[in-house]
Structures are given as C-alpha cells and as structure tokens.
Amino acid sequence: MTTSFTATPDSLSVSRETFDRLRLYVDLLKKWNARINLVSRKTLAEVWSRHILDSVQVFRQVNEFDHWADLGSGGGFPGLVCAVMSIEIQPQARFTLVESDQRKSAFLRTVIRETGANCSVISKRIEMADPLKADVLSARALADLTTLLSFCDRHLQKNGVALFPKGAIWKKELEDAQREWKFDAEPIKSLTEPQAVILKIKGVSRG
Numbered sequence: 001m002t003t004s005f006t007a008t009p010d011s012l013s014v015s016r017e018t019f020d021r022l023r024l025y026v027d028l029l030k031k032w033n034a035r036i037n038l039v040s041r042k043t044l045a046e047v048w049s050r051h052i053l054d055s056v057q058v059f060r061q062v063n064e065f066d067h068w069a070d071l072g073s074g075g076g077f078p079g080l081v082c083a084v085m086s087i088e089i090q091p092q093a094r095f096t097l098v099e100s101d102q103r104k105s106a107f108l109r110t111v112i113r114e115t116g117a118n119c120s121v122i123s124k125r126i127e128m129a130d131p132l133k134a135d136v137l138s139a140r141a142l143a144d145l146t147t148l149l150s151f152c153d154r155h156l157q158k159n160g161v162a163l164f165p166k167g168a169i170w171k172k173e174l175e176d177a178q179r180e181w182k183f184d185a186e187p188i189k190s191l192t193e194p195q196a197v198i199l200k201i202k203g204v205s206r207g
C-alpha cells in the first residue's frame with residue numbers, strides 16, 4: 001500500500017457516521033501515542049492504511065457473528081476497528097479485547113467509551129483469561145501461527161473462524177503449525193501489503 005492513501009468514506013467504503021467514529025479513534029490514538037507506545041512513529045504517519053484499512057479488511061472476511069474476540073489488541077488492531085465498524089453493520093454483535101498491558105487497556109476503554117462500540121477489555125494474559133467461546137477470533141502481530149492455534153483451542157468455539165493477518169513468512173508458519181495442529185487455512189491476499197495475507201482458519205484440533 002502506498003503512503004498516498006487518502007482516507008475518505010468512499011476510499012474505505014464506509015458511511016459518513018462510521019468514518020467519523022474512525023476519525024475520532026485516530027485522533028485519540030495520535031494523542032495517546034505521544035505518551036504510550038501504541039504504534040510506531042513511522043506507521044502513525046500512515047495510520048489510515050497501515051492500521052485502519054488493514055483492520056477493516058479483516059472485518060470484511062466474516063458476515064454474521066455474535067461474539068468476536070481479539071487477542072493482544074495493543075492499540076486496538078484489528079479488533080477495536082472491527083468493533084467500531086460493527087456499530088452500524090452488526091449492532092447486536094459484541095467484542096472482547098484481551099490486552100495484558102494496563103495502560104494500553106486504558107486507551108482501549110477510552111476509545112470504546114468515546115465511539116460507543118459494544119466492546120469490553122480483559123486486562124489479563126490470554127493464557128489466564130477464562131475461555132471466551134468466541135465465534136470469531138483475531139490477532140495481529142501477536143505470535144507465530146502454532147501459538148495462535150493454541151489460543152484458538154482455548155478461546156474459539158468449535159465452529160468458529162480465526163482471522164490472522166500474516167506477513168511474508170506465512171507459508172513457513174503454516175508448515176510449522178501443521179506438525180502440531182489439524183485445521184483448514186485459506187490465505188486471503190492483503191490489500192495493504194503485497195506479500196501479506198489474512199489466514200482464515202477453521203476446524204482447529206490437535207494433530
């Protein structure tokens with residue numbers, strides 16, 4: 001994705017209302033990022049393509065769900081962007097963000113309050129959180145696929161779907177994970193990075 005991406009309701013294919021909520025989120029991110037490291041300074045300059053659009057494309061991989069959980073949310077990518085998108089598109093759905101860092105959790109709660117997203121934050125380690133029974137599970141830049149599949153085992157419902165954005169080494173991660181786990185994986189080409197994919201994963205069980 002080029003740095004020249006101009007964020008508008010049309011370029012993101014969202015309504016004016018959703019765009020305004022996303023802009024409020026970006027404003028809060030810029031303000032808080034001066035004090036806590038939510039995203040790198042370099043990517044902050046390209047926040048709309050590197051973080052917002054990158055998360056919006058994850059949201060668009062599923063149609064119907066009741067409970068979406070995002071693990072290691074950091075500044076809220078992709079989970080909180082998906083929760084903001086969902087306000088208009090799937091208002092009945094609820095979101096849970098798991099983030100062990102207390103200051104990042106405070107930021108996430110501020111964005112939730114200001115945007116009105118149907119979302120809560122669990123400030124614990126993923127391994128210590130009670131099973132979330134989510135029907136969608138997402139995580140970006142958190143761990144290798146083998147580790148992420150162990151999180152699916154704990155937090156994803158049997159018929160659920162996991163969405164993991166992955167960089168250029170996704171094929172190697174897939175091969176490694178297949179030694180320990182059984183699952184179906186569909187790689188979906190990323191709109192924001194030529195080598196990257198979103199791995200859409202179903203049917204996880206121990207191999």
Ligand SMILES: C[S@@+](CC[C@H](N)C(=O)[O-])C[C@H]1O[C@@H](n2cnc3c(N)ncnc32)[C@H](O)[C@@H]1O
Pocket residue numbers: 071072073074075076077078098099100101104124125126127139140141142
């Ligand atoms: C590299 S950041 C990625 C943040 C965000 N997902 C993104 O893509 O911008 C990883 C985040 O996961 C959190 N984290 C790492 N291990 C965790 C664990 N075991 N339980 C809960 N949070 C964790 C860290 O505090 C950090 O905020």
